[in-house]
Amino acid sequence: MSDLLWQKAGVETNAKIMKFLAGDDVLLDREFFLHDIVASKAHVEGLANIGVVSAKESEDLRRELEVLAEDFRAGRFVLDESYEDGHSAIEARLTERLGDAGRRVHTGRSRNDQILVATRLWLKEKLGLLETHCRAIADVCLQRAAQPALPLPGYTHLQRAVVSSTAMWFAGFAEGFVDNAWRARQTAAWIDTNPLGTAAGYGVNLPLDRAHTTQALGFGRMQVSPIYAQLSRGKFEMAAMEALSSAMLDARRLAWDLSLFTTAEFNFVTLPAEYTTGSSIMPNKRNPDVVELLRASYATVAAARCEIEQLLSLPSGYQRDLQFSKGSLFHGVTHGLAALELLPDLLARMQWNEASMRAAIEPAMYATDVAIEQAAAGVPFREAYRAAAQAAQAAGEGRTPESSLAARTSPGSGNDLQLDTLRQRLENLSA
Incomplete structure (x- = not known):
């Protein structure tokens, strides 16, 4: 493992403890590494804005960060267990290439x-x-x-219920x-x-230039x-x-x-x-x-x-x-x-x-249609419901799935799917 950013003089590390502390963290950091590099570039620009790094150092650091990203994508730089994590890998690489300028990249930030x-x-x-x-x-x-x-049985409780x-x-x-x-x-x-x-x-x-990093990284606002x-x-x-x-x-x-x-x-x-x-x-x-x-x-x-x-x-x-x-x-x-x-x-x-x-569409599945038709004709719904239940097997006489669906005019149902409404909602996401 590369030198630890937090290592103190006179304190030895234990390999078993370090293995437990690191776990698979550095391997997971591969997923976030390119984002870490992008954020590091914005941080360097912010440091330059307040004079912590010079314009030349900023230019060199940003260039090396871009090279690191290219090397990582191409497999020329491998983020592995030789580093404690992706953050330390970035600093180690910049220090290797740029010396003291690389050591300044962590100014004002934490892992x-x-x-x-x-x-x-x-x-x-x-x-x-x-x-x-x-x-x-x-x-x-x-x-x-x-x-x-096409007609499809509609189910409730995994039991055939109505025509869908x-x-x-x-x-x-x-x-x-x-x-x-x-x-x-x-x-x-x-x-x-x-x-x-x-x-x-x-x-x-x-006085970190957080407004700059917010804009440079495309965030909507600053936390x-x-x-x-x-x-x-x-x-x-x-x-x-x-x-x-x-x-x-x-x-x-x-x-x-x-x-x-x-x-x-x-x-x-x-x-x-x-x-x-x-x-x-x-x-x-x-x-x-x-x-x-x-x-x-x-x-x-x-x-x-x-x-x-x-x-x-x-x-x-x-x-x-x-x-x-x-x-x-x-x-x-x-x-x-x-x-x-x-x-x-x-x-x-x-x-x-x-x-x-x-x-799979059986006659009893039209019983709800029968009950609602009778209720619409003036029969109290509970009376219509009981009558339809008693004659459920005869409910399908003279009916087809298509006629049931055609009569289903409540918004969103068989004869009024309102697909245009749904399509408009979807298209609004593109607006």
Whole structure:
């Protein structure tokens, strides 16, 4: 391991203790490293603005930071266990190349605000991806909802309930993912605040140009209080995880539907072949493994959020416990986004099996239509309800799924999907 930034003369380090302290932190820092470099460039510019580094030193430092980023992308610089973390790696590299100028880069900042700003930039990027994925899912659902509707049994309690349609099914998930996209955007706006320059949580005795770093890094505002900057660590990560969890909840329910609909017992849906796998022992099987793992993926995201929450039983100020939040955040967000990225293509190419869906619509499923028609004609609803219940098996006489759906004129239902409204909400995200 390279020289430790905090090493004191006369104090020896213990390899086992250092291994425990480091854990996989430096490897996780690979995910945040480029953001750390970008923030370091802004910090150098701010130091130059207040005369802590010269214009020449600023130019040299920014150039070497750009070279470091290029070397990291190309694999010429490897962030590994020879460094304590990504922050120390940046300083070590700059010191190696520029001597004393490299040693000045840490003036006025702490590794605490370094990881805060790198993580904040990373979260903004990932929330942007979350919005993009949700918008793509909503768009596919709206396209398929606009296609000719096929009759589909509607279920409550997993029991056949009323006539529904493929268009209604897609429209439901379209609206859900429009909302999820909006939540991703709103969460990104909420956390869009710059913590760089708050140092270890109490500020420094320098007039740091925090307005410059806020603008240079593209933040919407400055996080004013150094103490709140530390209080927000974990809190903001949880907010991002909650936005992701919202989308993953809808993905889980969608995957549950497809898990049921692809069984031989339902046979409503056929998946594209590449979204299924074979059995290692049963030659007749094609298993919907992708759908099942999509269904399970919410658990990964929820567990990551829960782990971060459990770390936050802390007093104010920085505590080393927070180091463990990076792994949870990285694994939860990365897995959730990978799952959502699969959905647009899956939804675009899945096929409905019309014959099976029609065969599953039984006469009793029209009973609600009968009761409401009688109530509309003046029969008290509870009397109409009881009469329809007693004659449920005869409720389908002279009726078809299409006639049931055509009569469903309440806003959002079979004959009034209001897809234009949903499309407009989606397009408003592009405005």
